[in-house]
Amino acid sequence: xxxxxxxNFIFLVAGLGLLVTAFITLGLIPAMMTKSLGAIDYHPTxxxxxxxxxxxxxxxxxxxxxKGRDIYVKEACWHCHSQYVRPVGNEALRxxxxxxxxxxxxxxxxxxxxxxxxxxxxxxxxxxxxxxxWHFVHLxxxxxxxxxxxxxGYPWYFDKxxxxxxxxxxxxxxxxxxxxxxEQTGQxxxxxx
Amino acid sequence: xxxxNPQTAGRQFPIYxxxxxxxxxxxxxxxxxxxxxxxxxxxxxxxxxxxxxxxLLSPGRVRMTHTMAVAYGWLANGFFAILHYVIPxxxxxxxFSKKLGWICxxxxxxxxVLSELMILAGFGQAVEWGETPKELDPLIAIAGVLAVFNFxxxxxxxxxxxxxxxxxxxxxxxVWLPLVYVMGNFIPQYWMPGSGGAAITSMxxxxxxxxxxxxxxxxxVYYLLPVLLKKPVYSHALSLTGFWGLAFFYPxxxxxxxxxxxxxxxxxxxxxxxxIGIHVVVxxxxxxxxxxMQGEYRKIVSSIPxxxxxxxxICYLLTCIQCAIHVTMSAQEIIHFTDWVPGHAHLVLxxxxxxxxxxxxxxxxxxxxxxxxxxRTMCEWHFWLATVGVLVMWMxxxxxGVMQGYMWKNLVPFISSVEATKxxxxxxxxxGTAILVSEFVFVVNIYMTWKYRRQAFSEQKLxxxxxxxxxxxxxK
Numbered sequence: 001x002x003x004x005x006x007x008n009f010i011f012l013v014a015g016l017g018l019l020v021t022a023f024i025t026l027g028l029i030p031a032m033m034t035k036s037l038g039a040i041d042y043h044p045t046x047x048x049x050x051x052x053x054x055x056x057x058x059x060x061x062x063x064x065x066x067k068g069r070d071i072y073v074k075e076a077c078w079h080c081h082s083q084y085v086r087p088v089g090n091e092a093l094r095x096x097x098x099x100x101x102x103x104x105x106x107x108x109x110x111x112x113x114x115x116x117x118x119x120x121x122x123x124x125x126x127x128x129x130x131x132x133x134w135h136f137v138h139l140x141x142x143x144x145x146x147x148x149x150x151x152x153g154y155p156w157y158f159d160k161x162x163x164x165x166x167x168x169x170x171x172x173x174x175x176x177x178x179x180x181x182x183e184q185t186g187q188x189x190x191x192x193x
Numbered sequence: 194x195x196x197x198n199p200q201t202a203g204r205q206f207p208i209y210x211x212x213x214x215x216x217x218x219x220x221x222x223x224x225x226x227x228x229x230x231x232x233x234x235x236x237x238x239x240x241x242x243x244x245x246x247x248x249l250l251s252p253g254r255v256r257m258t259h260t261m262a263v264a265y266g267w268l269a270n271g272f273f274a275i276l277h278y279v280i281p282x283x284x285x286x287x288x289f290s291k292k293l294g295w296i297c298x299x300x301x302x303x304x305x306v307l308s309e310l311m312i313l314a315g316f317g318q319a320v321e322w323g324e325t326p327k328e329l330d331p332l333i334a335i336a337g338v339l340a341v342f343n344f345x346x347x348x349x350x351x352x353x354x355x356x357x358x359x360x361x362x363x364x365x366x367x368v369w370l371p372l373v374y375v376m377g378n379f380i381p382q383y384w385m386p387g388s389g390g391a392a393i394t395s396m397x398x399x400x401x402x403x404x405x406x407x408x409x410x411x412x413x414v415y416y417l418l419p420v421l422l423k424k425p426v427y428s429h430a431l432s433l434t435g436f437w438g439l440a441f442f443y444p445x446x447x448x449x450x451x452x453x454x455x456x457x458x459x460x461x462x463x464x465x466x467x468x469i470g471i472h473v474v475v476x477x478x479x480x481x482x483x484x485x486m487q488g489e490y491r492k493i494v495s496s497i498p499x500x501x502x503x504x505x506x507i508c509y510l511l512t513c514i515q516c517a518i519h520v521t522m523s524a525q526e527i528i529h530f531t532d533w534v535p536g537h538a539h540l541v542l543x544x545x546x547x548x549x550x551x552x553x554x555x556x557x558x559x560x561x562x563x564x565x566x567x568x569r570t571m572c573e574w575h576f577w578l579a580t581v582g583v584l585v586m587w588m589x590x591x592x593x594g595v596m597q598g599y600m601w602k603n604l605v606p607f608i609s610s611v612e613a614t615k616x617x618x619x620x621x622x623x624x625g626t627a628i629l630v631s632e633f634v635f636v637v638n639i640y641m642t643w644k645y646r647r648q649a650f651s652e653q654k655l656x657x658x659x660x661x662x663x664x665x666x667x668x669k
Contacts, residue, residue, distance in 0.1 A: 004433060007352035010361050014440035015368025019404070022444030023376060027396055030448075030460045031389025039386035074315040076253035076324075086453040088526040089602045101455040104387025111319045111381045112390040114451055116398075118530040119238075121607045143240075148612045150238050156248040 034101035042106035048176065050132050054169050061173065064166075068174025069108055071167055075154065082115035083124040083178070096125035096179065103181035108174075120151055125179040135172045136164050207287035208278055210561050212294045216274030217554060219302050221636055223266025226309070228629045230259040235625045238618040249313050257312045257324040263542055264322060264401060265305045265333075271550040272409045273298075276344050276363065278557060279416055283360050286347035297340040304333050320394055321450075322401045323378045330378040337374055341367045358432040362412025365440055369404040373397060388455045395456070395464075396447030402541065403443040410546045411435070411478055414502055417553060418485055421499050422492065427484035431477045438474035442467045452525045468520040475513040482506050497572045498552040504580055505548030511587075512541045527602065532614065533594025536587050543628070544583040551575070551635065558639055567641035575635040582627030589624060593617035 003009045031037055047061045055061040072078065084099040085091045092098050104112060134145060140158050142149040157168035164172070236242050237252040244250040277294065281287055288294055308325040311317075316326035325333060345367055348360060356364075377397025381390035419426050426432060448456055448464035483506070486492070492499040515537060519528050528534070555572065559565050566572065593614050600610040 001433075002355055004437065005355045005361065007348060007356065007360075007364060010364045011368055014361075014365045014437070016372075018440050019369055019372055019400075019444045022447075023396065026445055026448060026460045026463060027376075027380075027389075027393050030392040030457045031385050033457050034388040034455065036385045036387050036389030038384060073319040074254075074317055075251060076257055076317055076319075078319055079253060079256055079321075082530055084451075084454050086526075086529070088453055088522075089598070090604055091601075094601070094604060094607075099455050101388040104455065106386060110383075110386035110390065112385075112387050112394065113319055114391045114394075114454060116321060116450060116530070117534060118601075119611075146608055148608050150240060150611060150615075150618075152237060152242065152252045153246060154251070155246050 035105060036101070039107040039110040040105055042108050044177075050176065051169075051173055054173070064170040064173045065108060065177055067167070068170040068172070068177075069113075071157075071171045072113065072174060073111075077123075078113040078115045080115075080117060080119035080151070081121065081123045082118050083113045083122065084115075085122060085124055091122070095122050097182050099124060100182075106181065108177075120149075123175065123178055125182070127176045127179040132172050132176065135175060136168060139164075139168055139171065206281045206285070208281045209288065209291050209294055210278075212277045212291070212298060213274045213557065213561055215295075215298050216270045216277065217558060219298075220267050220270035220274065220550070221554075221639060223262045223270065223305070224632055225636060226262040227259060227267055228625075228632045230255050230262065232622075232625050232629050234259060235618070235622045239615070239622060248315075254313050254315070254317060257317045258309045260322060261305070261308055261312065261324055264406075265308070265325070268406055268542070268546060268550065269305075270302070271553070272406075272413070273301075273340065275413055275553050275557070276409075278561075279359065279413065280344055280347050280363065283357055283416070284347045284351040284354075286350045289343045289346035293339065293343045297336060297343060300332075301336045301340065304329055304336060308333075318378070318382065320378060320381055321398050323374075323397060325378070327378070327382055330374075330382075334371060334375055334378070337371045341371055357416075358426070358429075358436060359412045359416040361436050362408040362415070365436075366405055366408040366412070369400065369408075373400040373404055377401070388457075391451050391454060392448060392456050392460065395450040396444070398450045399447045400444065403439075403446060406542070406546050407443070408436075408439060410549050411439075413553065414482065414506075414549050417498065417556060418482060418502055421496060421502075421556065422485065422489045424485070424489070427481050427487070431481045435474050435477040435481065438470070438477065442470040442474060446471070449520050452520075452522065452529060465520050465522070469517050471513055472517055475510060479506055479510045497566075497569070497576065498556045500576060501548045501552035501555065504576075505545045505552065508540050508544030508548065508583070512537060512545060515540075527598030528594050529598075530601075531594035531597040532590040532617065533598070536590025536594060539583060539590070540587045543579075544587065548579070551579075554639065559642060562643060562646040564642060564646040567638050567645055571634050571638040575631045575638065578627045578631030578634065582624045582631060586621055586624035586628070589617050589620040593621075 042065075044058060044062050044065065047055055047058060051061060051064075055064060085095045085097065087098045136158075138145050138151075139154050140162060141153040141155070142151040143153075154168075157165050157171065159165055233243055233250075234252055234256045242252055277288065304325075308329055311326045311329065312324060316328065317324045318327045318330070323330075345364070348356075348364055373396075376393060377400070381394045381397075384390075385393055415426060415432060445467035446464055448461045449468050452461050452465070454461075482502070486499070486503065489499075493503045494500070518524060519533065519537070555566065596617075597610050597614060600613065601607070
């Protein structure tokens with residue numbers, strides 16, 4: 001059994017072999033099964049009614065979705081808000097339809113934003129639940145609409161008259177987009193608020 | 194194992210002591226960033242955040258600087274310092290080049306500082322434990338490969354020996370580090386979206402701790418504990434089981450970070466089985482440590498490094514028992530997404546690996562400066578504040594997590610669960626304050642040890658039982 005203590009065997013088997021095996025079996029193969037080898041470019045087909053006053057062309061709206069996603073990443077929203085609904089814990093009743101791989105198959109989910117913690121609620125079914133104005137007030141100071149909230153405010157996305165800057169509009173466009181890729185039909189039940 | 198007589202350290206073995214010192218100093222500076230950023234973030238949960246409305250110190254960004262400072266600043270620098278000391282001792286050869294060691298030190302730390310600043314400026318990446326900006330990731334990978342090359346060269350030169358267990362862990366961890374880093378920071382960012390990306394990210398989340406921090410932490414304690422106790426490790430066969438068990442089970446654990454997600458179920462079940470397999474690894478390692486201590490348990494009281502190792506080992510056992518319980522689907526239904534998870538994370542990275550790093554610093558810092566620790570009293574304060582702090586934080590967040598999980602399942606309004614958690618967040622902040630104070634006591638003690646270093650070296654005083662006559666008084 002001396003070979004178990006030798007450099008070459010440890011380097012090749014423990015170091016390279018077992019890690020690569022795990023990467024193929026539990027990384028590559030699941031990715032192939034969920035068709036997520038390479039993202040499908042996402043292009044919206046229409047501007048939602050609540051954003052027609054902000055964006056006149058589809059290109060502007062599409063750019064805003066990606067910009068909103070980038071703000072969601074840079075402010076690390078994903079550390080406190082998850083983006084998938086589990087089939088357990090009555091989550092389908094709270095948030096909406098259980099998540100399926102297909103809805104995450106696009107370039108707005110590259111990198112994926114599943115998240116591992118819910119300091120605040122899941123956001124994968126957030127689109128359409130609340131009006132844009134609620135989101136703007138909430139982003140400026142969450143306690144103006146939810147007094148017990150512990151979420152930080154983001155006043156730097158608003159001008160001196162507290163009107164949303166383009167960044168805030170883009171972020172809300174992204175938040176209102178979340179859940180639009182759900183393939184199944186299913187009636188989300190309100191979050192008990 | 195080679196001779197461990199500290200009097201000959203640096204003369205008999207080709208150790209670049211300046212690099213050990215430099216990496217330790219960097220680690221200690223980052224440890225202050227860790228506690229300050231963690232404390233600030235904890236205050237946000239009480240609506241007492243010290244910098245509200247400041248874009249560059251937004252709590253979400255500060256949270257990322259906290260975890261990055263833990264992984265890349267504090268733990269990585271600490272381990273690199275020890276590797277610069279241990280590898281020459283175990284192989285008899287110097288690292289590849291002193292100049293390369295210094296290049297790695299400056300490049301790596303410049304990248305860590307730049308990462309922290311860029312995260313605050315809004316360049317954070319959406320990969321958990323890989324929030325270093327995607328613009329810097331290729332450079333960090335190159336710096337990592339250079340450091341690995343520098344450390345593996347002496348092991349390669351001595352490759353025909355049968356190595357001691359510490360070298361197995363170091364070798365494997367050094368091979369894993371660049372592979373894991375490249376996998377986790379590039380594939381989910383540029384190639385795989387959604388569920389496939391999550392499968393890779395989950396492996397990265399686990400592997401950074403499981404295949405970098407764990408093998409180095411465990412392997413280095415296998416070195417330090419017999420040295421402190423002046424007796425051989427209890428069982429060679431057990432250490433062999435522990436090492437190969439880790440190499441086999443840990444890489445397959447990843448998906449347990451996204452259980453009940455759209456990742457294929459069979460891979461989630463595979464990850465759960467592999468996670469339970471970790472029991473084999475942990476029990477052999479912990480049994481081996483405590484069996485080595487057999488007959489010397491008094492040293493847990495008398496020797497500060499031995500005590501940090503022992504308590505860190507108990508925390509390691511607790512985290513791993515906890516892991517095997519909460520990784521099951523039925524427990525996940527309740528505790529996933531809750532405060533249970535940060536509770537677990539703090540017990541692993543602070544209670545276990547930081548404690549083992551403290552043991553190493555308390556052992557090595559006085560030796561490389563040929564002096565003795567400035568104050569035993571401050572060691573005691575550091576130890577007790579840190580231990581009480583991390584255990585209170587752990588139990589508090591566990592309880593909060595269970596409560597949140599059941600409130601969510603019972604469909605109470607989400608904000609009610611937030612309101613109900615506030616007392617737990619207060620307790621967490623108090624426990625965090627204890628840890629913050631303990632860290633400052635530690636840093637002051639280490640600084641004063643350096644400042645008053647011109648004293649005769651006395652190994653005796655560190656390992657002897659604490660009595661009035663041998664306890665070094667403060668200010669000596």
